[in-house]
Amino acid sequence: MKDADAPDGEALAEAAAVANIPTLIPVLVQLTGDLGWLEPPYAPSRPRGLDDNDDGGLPESVQGEIRDAARAALKRWAATGGIAIPEPDEALLVRMLSVAMGEPIPAEYGAMLKAGLGLSREAPPETRLRGRAPEGFRAVVIGSGMSGLCAAVRLKAAGIPFTVLEAGDDVGGTWRENRYPGAGVDTPNHLYSFSFQPHDWRHYFSLQPEIEAYFRRVAEDQGVLEHVRFRTRATTARFDEEACRWRVETEAGETFDADLLVSAVGVLNLPKVPPIPGLESFPGPAFHTAEWPEGLALAGKRVAVVGNGASAMQIVPAIADEVASLTVHARSKQWAAPFPQFRKAVPEPVRRLLMEVPLYQAWYRQRLAWAFNDKLHSSLQKDPDWDRPERSLNAQNEAHRRVFEAYVKAELGERQDLLPKVLPDYPPFGKRMLLDNGWYRTVARPHVELFDERLAEVRGATLVSESGEAREADVLVLATGFRATAFLASLDVVGRGGRRLADEWGEGDARAHLGTFVPGYPNLVTLLGPNVGLGHGGSVIAPVEAQMDLVLSALEGTFAAGARAVDVKAEAHAAYNAKVDAAHDRMVWTHPGTDNWYRNEAGRVVAITPWRHDDWWRMTRRPDLTEFELLGAG
Numbered sequence: 192m193k194d195a196d197a198p199d200g201e202a203l204a205e206a207a208a209v210a211n212i213p214t215l216i217p218v219l220v221q222l223t224g225d226l227g228w229l230e231p232p233y234a235p236s237r238p239r240g241l242d243d244n245d246d247g248g249l250p251e252s253v254q255g256e257i258r259d260a261a262r263a264a265l266k267r268w269a270a271t272g273g274i275a276i277p278e279p280d281e282a283l284l285v286r287m288l289s290v291a292m293g294e295p296i297p298a299e300y301g302a303m304l305k306a307g308l309g310l311s312r313e314a315p316p317e318t319r320l321r322g323r324a325p326e327g328f329r330a331v332v333i334g335s336g337m338s339g340l341c342a343a344v345r346l347k348a349a350g351i352p353f354t355v356l357e358a359g360d361d362v363g364g365t366w367r368e369n370r371y372p373g374a375g376v377d378t379p380n381h382l383y384s385f386s387f388q389p390h391d392w393r394h395y396f397s398l399q400p401e402i403e404a405y406f407r408r409v410a411e412d413q414g415v416l417e418h419v420r421f422r423t424r425a426t427t428a429r430f431d432e433e434a435c436r437w438r439v440e441t442e443a444g445e446t447f448d449a450d451l452l453v454s455a456v457g458v459l460n461l462p463k464v465p466p467i468p469g470l471e472s473f474p475g476p477a478f479h480t481a482e483w484p485e486g487l488a489l490a491g492k493r494v495a496v497v498g499n500g501a502s503a504m505q506i507v508p509a510i511a512d513e514v515a516s517l518t519v520h521a522r523s524k525q526w527a528a529p530f531p532q533f534r535k536a537v538p539e540p541v542r543r544l545l546m547e548v549p550l551y552q553a554w555y556r557q558r559l560a561w562a563f564n565d566k567l568h569s570s571l572q573k574d575p576d577w578d579r580p581e582r583s584l585n586a587q588n589e590a591h592r593r594v595f596e597a598y599v600k601a602e603l604g605e606r607q608d609l610l611p612k613v614l615p616d617y618p619p620f621g622k623r624m625l626l627d628n629g630w631y632r633t634v635a636r637p638h639v640e641l642f643d644e645r646l647a648e649v650r651g652a653t654l655v656s657e658s659g660e661a662r663e664a665d666v667l668v669l670a671t672g673f674r675a676t677a678f679l680a681s682l683d684v685v686g687r688g689g690r691r692l693a694d695e696w697g698e699g700d701a702r703a704h705l706g707t708f709v710p711g712y713p714n715l716v717t718l719l720g721p722n723v724g725l726g727h728g729g730s731v732i733a734p735v736e737a738q739m740d741l742v743l744s745a746l747e748g749t750f751a752a753g754a755r756a757v758d759v760k761a762e763a764h765a766a767y768n769a770k771v772d773a774a775h776d777r778m779v780w781t782h783p784g785t786d787n788w789y790r791n792e793a794g795r796v797v798a799i800t801p802w803r804h805d806d807w808w809r810m811t812r813r814p815d816l817t818e819f820e821l822l823g824a825g
């Protein structure tokens with residue numbers, strides 16, 4: 192029966208003409224039940240770089256066959272809703288993704304893939320938890336950025352009352368704060384979005400306003416906005432051992448009691464301002480990228496930028512047309528990869544397909560998850576027998592290096608003289624990999640000057656680089672990054688026995704069991720905590736969603752045992768962190784000659800995970816409660 196809301200088969204059929212072929216293949220398999228689509232000549236080639244591989248690298252006649260079959264299958268589906276293979280088993284799912292990606296996907300990926308496609312038979316932990324919390328149990332979430340919203344949505348679904356404390360005046364966290372010209376994602380938005388709220392993205396990689404609007408919409412649509420207390424800065428959280436509960440104090444002197452305390456304070460939000468001598472003498476606007484002045488006019492201005500990380504990579508090309516001159520001070524070099532979908536709009540018919548055919552959306556997302564989350568992981572492992580460690584880590588990394596080098600040379604065109612100033616002297620991925628927003632072409636322009644050395648001194652409007660070269664500027668932009676290893680630095684957390692988290696973690700040495708639990712701090716959970724972020728690429732949303740699975744499963748076990756709180760045992764915590772450190776020792780970020788914001792002063796990687804996402808997904812399914820002390824029973 193066709194109702195008014197049923198998808199328009201004709202329109203979907205039309206979309207098949209421009210859809211992504213590697214996504215159409217598994218969709219066709221499921222819709223028709225014909226496994227022949229997984230065989231030659233239909234198997235797409237392996238995409239090069241980060242391109243979406245829309246034509247699958249296939250001859251036009253084969254593309255035509257696939258599109259014709261997809262047209263017919265989508266029309267049939269729109270009319271009947273029938274799916275020939277509604278629940279492929281894990282082995283078939285892995286085979287389908289392998290064909291769609293043009294490379295073998297590890298067999299272990301099957302379980303996560305099944306869940307990601309919504310095929311898991313297991314009820315999510317919030318469903319299992321509903322109605323199980325002890326009387327009066329409530330949560331406080333600190334922060335309403337991506338992680339805080341994720342926690343809020345999941346707690347609401349679990350039926351646990353909660354309040355979100357937000358220091359700012361709106362939701363969105365880092366996407367509300369970072370408003371500099373050109374700010375946007377470098378992970379595709381169909382992956383960089385919550386699994387529970389797909390969105391009709393207009394671009395493959397959106398700019399800040401669309402992303403901020405997405406998070407606001409999530410807060411509204413999921414009914415969590417009314418639980419957020421804005422302009423409420425939490426300053427202290429103290430564990431009351433007798434009551435087995437946290438007491439959170441705010442800057443304004445209010446207090447909130449919490450049986451579960453969710454830290455969602457973010458990682459990239461404490462600006463790092465370099466101690467440049469004379470900085471305060473600069474007469475014009477001088478500011479960090481996260482504090483871009485609203486309405487700042489740059490037309491005809493001489494602008495200087497310090498730093499060349501992800502923020503600078505976006506700002507410099509975005510403002511170059513407007514300014515009179517641009518000086519960039521980059522004390523080290525960065526690898527940046529070609530960015531084929533930069534500012535590319537999603538074609539209208541494809542948007543329709545993504546929003547109206549859940550199967551297409553799910554497979555498109557799973558392709559991105561492999562391409563952006565884990566495909567690289569194996570290439571980032573050190574090869575102890577590799578004989579050119581100053582260039583690369585292993586054969587695959589060397590191949591990446593050659594591709595990137597050739598790309599940089601091509602982008603510089605006639606300005607090959609700039610090559611020594613931009614070509615890194617460490618292996619690719621030794622710092623967070625950047626996507627080229629037009630950086631090389633911009634620094635090659637006549638009114639742009641790149642100093643491959645630090646800004647040594649500011650003397651009023653005169654900026655002096657390390658070699659003594661001086662340039663005048665009207666505006667000074669500090670694209671100098673964030674204190675990413677200073678976890679929870681904005682909050683004074685006092686746990687059992689009056690122990691302070693700040694003392695325990697010291698300067699930048701945060702550790703947590705599964706990135707989430709710290710011994711001595713019962714029912715404190717650290718979303719996007721130590722060693723949870725991603726260095727090998729991709730969307731941090733999925734790891735945080737997995738953390739909430741872990742937290743809710745832990746509560747389920749806790750309540751089932753008649754307790755109210757869990758405190759991870761020191762041995763389990765130490766053993767997990769030893770595994771994390773050992774895994775990082777095998778990876779690119781600890782390679783000699785690399786330096787990045789993932790590591791603390793002692794060189795230990797603190798900010799990011801060493802795990803592939805499917806490993807993380809498995810680790811966060813259900814906690815082993817023998818590794819925890821259960822508190823508050825009876």
Ligand code: NAP
Pocket residue numbers: 375376377378459463464465466480497498499500501502503505521522523622623645646670671672673788
């Ligand atoms: P960043 O990657 O840490 O880069 C900071 C830059 O400032 C580097 O070039 C750094 O040089 C330089 N710097 C730092 N301290 C300095 C000092 N004392 N003197 C001179 N130079 C100094 O920071 P970011 O660009 O703000 O990006 C941070 C992270 O935010 C990114 O890695 C990414 O995870 C996220 N981000 C993402 C996007 C996106 O999705 N497109 C955009 C922006 C930010 P060294 O390299 O030598 O330290």
